[in-house]
Amino acid sequence: MNQGFALPAPAQPGQLPGNLRGNPHLGQWLRITPEGKVMVSPGKVEIGQGILTALAQIVAEELEVGLNQITMVAANTGFSPNESVTSGSLSVQDSGRALQQVCAEVRAIYLAKAATHLGEPVASLQICNGLISGPSGAQTSYWDLADDALLDTDATGRVPPKPNTVYRKVGTSARRLDLPDKIFGKTRFIHDMELPGMLHGRMLRPNAPGATLLSLDDAAALACNGVISVVRDGSLLAIVATGNDEAEHAAAKLSAGAVWSQPNESLPDEQDFASWLRSEPADTSVTASPPSPASSSRTIKAQYAKPFLAHASIAPSCALAVYDGAILKVWSHSQGIFNLRSDLALAFAMEPEKIIVQHVEGAGCYGHNPADDVAFDAAWLARHTPGRPVRVQWSRADELAWAPFGPAMAIDLEADLDAAGTITGWRHSIWSNGHTSRPGRGSSPALLGAWHLATPFERSPAINPPLAGGGGAERNAIPGYEFPNWQVTSHRILNMPLRTSALRSLGAMANIFAVETFIDDLARAANTDPVEWRLRYLHDERARAVIALALEKSGWPQQNLIEGKGAGFAYARYKNSGAYCAVVAEIDAAEQIYARRLTIAVDVGLAINPDGVRNQIEGGAIQATSWALKEAVRFDRTRVTSTDWESYPILRFSEVPKISVHIVPSDHPPLGAGECSIGPVVAAIGNAVFDALHIRIRQLPITAERIMSELAQQP
Amino acid sequence: MMPAAPQQPLPSTCITVNGQSHVLQVDGDTPLLTILRNHLYLKGTHYGCGSNQCGACFVLIDGFAVASCDTPIWAVAGKSVTTVEGLGTPEQPHRLQEAFLAGQAAQCGYCTSGILISAAALLSRNPHPAEADIHQALDRNLCRCGTHNRVVEAILRAAGQPAPRTP
Numbered sequence: 001m002n003q004g005f006a007l008p009a010p011a012q013p014g015q016l017p018g019n020l021r022g023n024p025h026l027g028q029w030l031r032i033t034p035e036g037k038v039m040v041s042p043g044k045v046e047i048g049q050g051i052l053t054a055l056a057q058i059v060a061e062e063l064e065v066g067l068n069q070i071t072m073v074a075a076n077t078g079f080s081p082n083e084s085v086t087s088g089s090l091s092v093q094d095s096g097r098a099l100q101q102v103c104a105e106v107r108a109i110y111l112a113k114a115a116t117h118l119g120e121p122v123a124s125l126q127i128c129n130g131l132i133s134g135p136s137g138a139q140t141s142y143w144d145l146a147d148d149a150l151l152d153t154d155a156t157g158r159v160p161p162k163p164n165t166v167y168r169k170v171g172t173s174a175r176r177l178d179l180p181d182k183i184f185g186k187t188r189f190i191h192d193m194e195l196p197g198m199l200h201g202r203m204l205r206p207n208a209p210g211a212t213l214l215s216l217d218d219a220a221a222l223a224c225n226g227v228i229s230v231v232r233d234g235s236l237l238a239i240v241a242t243g244n245d246e247a248e249h250a251a252a253k254l255s256a257g258a259v260w261s262q263p264n265e266s267l268p269d270e271q272d273f274a275s276w277l278r279s280e281p282a283d284t285s286v287t288a289s290p291p292s293p294a295s296s297s298r299t300i301k302a303q304y305a306k307p308f309l310a311h312a313s314i315a316p317s318c319a320l321a322v323y324d325g326a327i328l329k330v331w332s333h334s335q336g337i338f339n340l341r342s343d344l345a346l347a348f349a350m351e352p353e354k355i356i357v358q359h360v361e362g363a364g365c366y367g368h369n370p371a372d373d374v375a376f377d378a379a380w381l382a383r384h385t386p387g388r389p390v391r392v393q394w395s396r397a398d399e400l401a402w403a404p405f406g407p408a409m410a411i412d413l414e415a416d417l418d419a420a421g422t423i424t425g426w427r428h429s430i431w432s433n434g435h436t437s438r439p440g441r442g443s444s445p446a447l448l449g450a451w452h453l454a455t456p457f458e459r460s461p462a463i464n465p466p467l468a469g470g471g472g473a474e475r476n477a478i479p480g481y482e483f484p485n486w487q488v489t490s491h492r493i494l495n496m497p498l499r500t501s502a503l504r505s506l507g508a509m510a511n512i513f514a515v516e517t518f519i520d521d522l523a524r525a526a527n528t529d530p531v532e533w534r535l536r537y538l539h540d541e542r543a544r545a546v547i548a549l550a551l552e553k554s555g556w557p558q559q560n561l562i563e564g565k566g567a568g569f570a571y572a573r574y575k576n577s578g579a580y581c582a583v584v585a586e587i588d589a590a591e592q593i594y595a596r597r598l599t600i601a602v603d604v605g606l607a608i609n610p611d612g613v614r615n616q617i618e619g620g621a622i623q624a625t626s627w628a629l630k631e632a633v634r635f636d637r638t639r640v641t642s643t644d645w646e647s648y649p650i651l652r653f654s655e656v657p658k659i660s661v662h663i664v665p666s667d668h669p670p671l672g673a674g675e676c677s678i679g680p681v682v683a684a685i686g687n688a689v690f691d692a693l694h695i696r697i698r699q700l701p702i703t704a705e706r707i708m709s710e711l712a713q714q715p
Numbered sequence: 716m717m718p719a720a721p722q723q724p725l726p727s728t729c730i731t732v733n734g735q736s737h738v739l740q741v742d743g744d745t746p747l748l749t750i751l752r753n754h755l756y757l758k759g760t761h762y763g764c765g766s767n768q769c770g771a772c773f774v775l776i777d778g779f780a781v782a783s784c785d786t787p788i789w790a791v792a793g794k795s796v797t798t799v800e801g802l803g804t805p806e807q808p809h810r811l812q813e814a815f816l817a818g819q820a821a822q823c824g825y826c827t828s829g830i831l832i833s834a835a836a837l838l839s840r841n842p843h844p845a846e847a848d849i850h851q852a853l854d855r856n857l858c859r860c861g862t863h864n865r866v867v868e869a870i871l872r873a874a875g876q877p878a879p880r881t882p
Contacts, residue, residue: 047823048860184759185800189825192752194756312859314823364859364860366859396764396765396766618861618865619860622863645764645769653850653863
């Protein structure tokens with residue numbers, strides 16, 4: 001995810017930074033209009049994280065214009081730079097750096113033009129809110145000089161951006177540009193779009209993963225009010241109607257007339273998914289430290305597990321499409337409009353240039369949700385109704401059951417200790433499906449509907465991104481502590497009965513939960529304070545600073561004198577190369593576990609918008625609390641049974657902890673903020689539960705049932 | 716909604732939305748949410764689940780926060796409906812909307828209108844709620860981005876109460 005609002009160090013002169021490398025044309029990134037606007041068109045997209053505001057701040061800073069003079073244009077494959085996927089906490093690095101350089105060059109171009117126009121040297125000119133003035137008082141402006149031809153050129157990388165010591169707009173908590181629309185109920189979401197003559201499609205999914213459509217009686221559905229057609233290709237089935245309610249009503253009739261086969265594969269046993277993971281065929285990879293001599297006197301082992309998790313966005317995914325017989329236009333809330341275009345081109349055997357994908361904002365996105373799948377559905381139906389736009393919105397049940405899930409994981413940890421209790425060896429083994437199956441990266445479309453066609457496209461198993469970029473299942477498994485002789489073994493399960501892909505922080509959450517709760521147990525076994533234990537193996541000053549800050553602000557160590565209350569600590573550096581985060585969690589153990597207070601210290605480098613960073617850290621921490629205490633995708637041997645908010649509960653207002661976020665002031669380069677709090681929060685809650693109850697829960701979520709069952713097993 | 720028999724004329728239903736009266740000739744079982752979004756083009760009220768489980772579609776009906784997704788239009792006849800658009804405008808914002816902006820109490824914003832409605836219902840019957848009252852009033856509203864604490868602080872602020880950040 002894309003939530004780090006901080007600018008990196010400038011590139012070398014002549015070298016293009018970030019996504020400017022692949023998209024060097026200045027005019028592709030921004031336009032200056034005679035009407036007094038800077039139109040900025042990055043390829044990154046707003047997914048609820050506030051990125052467009054952060055990028056606007058960067059533009060405002062470099063061009064010396066006001067935020068109110070900037071219009072952020074939503075990405076479009078027809079004219080925006082191809083910035084791939086908005087994910088991985090990378091947008092400020094990739095897009096922000098590019099825009100910073102673009103604006104530095106645009107400023108230089110306009111200053112040169114203004115110097116000629118005013119007859120004053122460039123060095124003597126000042127810019128304020130787009131007005132350019134010279135020492136004589138003569139004035140012009142970007143708007144007076146506006147000329148697209150000036151930006152019809154490639155970036156050179158030879159104009160230095162402003163040094164961050166003179167920043168006045170970057171580093172301030174500017175208000176989000178998109179929030180007024182959302183707070184006053186203005187039309188802003190893709191769900192609100194209406195196109196002239198628009199029809200409504202409703203998908204009818206198989207009654208279980210792997211089931212195929214044997215026969216269909218569509219007479220009752222076709223007789224319903226407003227129904228235009230039933231569209232079928234193999235097991236891909238939909239109703240097209242004049243209205244959304246009409247389509248929904250007819251879909252129920254159509255469902256009654258559809259006969260599905262038994263699925264060709266049963267789902268794993270939900271209660272024992274960890275055993276299933278450990279027994280499946282897998283692609284195994286090992287990463288290890290160089291060996292160093294060590295002798296150990298004993299080994300401590302423990303096993304951990306994390307269930308499948310759902311994205312569970314508040315809105316079901318939605319898309320619109322229209323096909324005129326030659327050009328397919330699609331409106332989508334995809335994180336990667338260019339990747340989506342590639343897969344639509346594969347699926348429909350069209351040239352990518354004949355497909356235009358326009359980004360429109362959807363509800364909060366925390367990874368690879370069905371945004372791309374529903375775009376395929378709308379495009380598929382639009383190709384059946386040429387000339388008429390089709391809008392498709394998934395049902396709540398489909399949104400929960402047919403989206404990709406964050407993969408279940410089983411983890412083994414082993415620590416070798418010498419006679420003095422010092423770590424001499426560390427082994428971390430993971431069993432999990434792959435953590436990404438995003439569109440646009442394979443030879444076959446990674447789109448749900450394309451797998452249900454009469455001539456289905458092959459569904460590739462999810463993979464793990466390379467470790468160099470943070471990894472997938474192995475994310476944060478390589479020790480962030482200075483242990484000798486470590487080894488990380490990742491077993492990527494090849495069968496994928498439940499579809500898996502990227503969900504916020506990928507494997508980092510479960511790995512950090514396992515490592516940080518294991519460490520507390522090791523520290524206790526050694527009669528050592530758990531924080532002191534960590535500091536022995538951690539000499540990175542920035543890490544030690546966030547730990548000290550979290551302890552100070554939380555008042556750690558607390559005297560736990562009240563029964564049923566507990567406090568726990570955890571720390572991690574996201575991806576081992578991203579933001580530093582330390583958390584103290586305080587919980588109440590009553591009829592269930594309540595997280596009451598989270599004290600979070602982070603170092604995210606220089607923050608472009610500190611309140612935006614804080615908002616992302618808080619949001620990540622609340623989602624993580626929900627994962628820690630409540631969430632697991634439910635399924636039987638045939639189908640997913642988490643199909644509504646009762647069968648997939650998430651944290652509610654009455655259950656949300658108080659959160660204080662403390663940002664370490666920093667001029668360091670950028671580190672994303674949206675994902676770094678996830679793992680430490682889950683682990684700190686796990687440690688707090690132990691503190692309260694002296695029970696170690698090693699499988700998420702930490703529910704009352706799991707605690708009772710653990711209690712029952714204690715001697 | 717059930718399709719109307721073609722030969723029967725659709726019934727007339729009179730509802731008041733944001734102070735304006737509307738006479739609608741629609742099937743009485745049509746959900747209020749459909750009327751708001753597709754007939755009156757008030758898109759600020761959002762579809763989330765269709766079964767009164769998430770709060771994204773909340774509107775005020777005679778002052779109470781009610782799910783419009785599973786409220787049939789016949790049940791609203793003669794009643795007064797207020798949507799987020801009726802709470803306030805950028806020019807004349809509701810104090811809750813002002814406080815949400817000041818506290819940046821949203822991320823994606825999809826659940827925001829339903830939350831504003833629950834909060835407005837709360838403040839109208841309890842102008843000075845304690846935090847626990849707010850939690851209780853908003854417990855039917857789901858937010859996936861995790862903006863809960865900002866929302867609670869904004870409501871306290873709108874109620875004229877100090878809303879200190881957690882120390």
